[in-house]
Amino acid sequence: MEPIAPRNLTAQLAYRARGNPPGTTPASSVGNFYPGLELDLRNLWRRLFAGIQLHEAVALVLAADDDAPEEVRGLVGEILLAVDGHPIWIELAGPRAPGGASESLGNWSLEWSNALADVAQKAGQEVRCTFTKGDDDQQEVSLTVQKIFEDAGPEGGEDARTAMLSRRLAQPGELTQSLCSPWQNDFVGCGCYYWAASRPDYVNVEADEADGSRGHNWLQRDRTPTTPKVYTLRQSDLLQHEDIIASWEDKLSFVLEGKDNDERDGD
Structure with a gap:
């Protein structure tokens, strides 16, 4: 009997070859508080546009191919604002504290796989991209x-594709080269009783x-034990990833x- 050879890409991506651990399929790998523990698929989007390389998390052009046109090489250091009519770099707005007035919270990039989902369907086509130097x-x-x-x-026939990721987008090893320090990243990033926040x-809760x-x-x-107990804190008041990585103990x-132990009076 001939083996089943699915043409459906989703079926191919979900297939786990004999001997491979569960984490080798995208559905079962752990990619929680970015950049994840087993793979960082954001790296896949860095070279979606021929000639330039984007940052894996921010819409910043980091590099350009040496043989790219001068116009493209000049994009290094610029921010990608929009692609084919889809916004990429947007202004965030909202209250800084519960019940506060809405205000500008600065600008940030939309998540690649959502913002570029429609654009990715236009492989081989040219799209208009808007860039800025921040002014x-x-x-x-x-x-x-x-x-x-x-x-x-x-x-494979016309337009047939495999489930193998294009080497133009990600060379071997690049999907794992930017992984986080596992427990420290989740420890800080996954609060509010999330699964990773053991x-x-x-703490030291009392009725008000x-x-x-x-x-x-x-x-x-x-x-310290005398530090006021408040509901909201600035991000700068909290320990950051680098603090925990350097010396959590x-x-x-x-x-x-x-x-x-600061509140238990030496018990």
């Missing part, structure tokens, strides 16, 4: 969309006058019965 000066450049999957070859979020509660954020920087307290 009001903008320019439009036509760039060719590259294929995400390798072609099956002449024997740590407290809110409004039938609510107040306490300490466990990751609050330079906290002198920054994190043990927690027993909801209180850490």
Whole structure:
């Protein structure tokens, strides 16, 4: 009996070859608090447009091919604002604290696989891309969309594709080259009782006058027993990934019965 050879790309991507661990399929690999633990698919989008290389998380042009036209080589250092009418770099707005007024929170990139989903269908075609250096000066450049999957070859028929990622987009090893320090990244990034946060979020809790509660954020920087217990904190008041990676052992307290060792009076 001949083996089944699915033409459907989804079926091919979901197939786990004999001997391969579960993490070798996209559906079962762990890609939680970016850049993930087993693979970083954001690297796949860096070279979606022929001639340039984007940052894996931010719409910044990092490099251009040496043989690219001068107009394309000049895009290095510029921000990609929009592609084929789809916004990429947008202004964020909202309250900085619960109940606060909406205000500008700066600009940021949309997530690649969502923002470029329609564009990726135009492999081989040119699309208009809008770039800026961060000021009001903008320019439009036509760039060719590259294929995400390798072609099956002449024997596969017209437009046949494999489930093999194109080497034009990602060379061997590039999908894993930017992975995080596993437990430290999740430890900081996945709070609020998320599965990866096997740590407290809110400690030394006590009732307040409004039938609510107040306490300490466990990751609050330079906290002592006399530190005020407040609901909201600035990001700069919290320990960051680099703090935990460099020396977690002198920054994190043990927690027993909801209180850490600074609050237990030496118990």
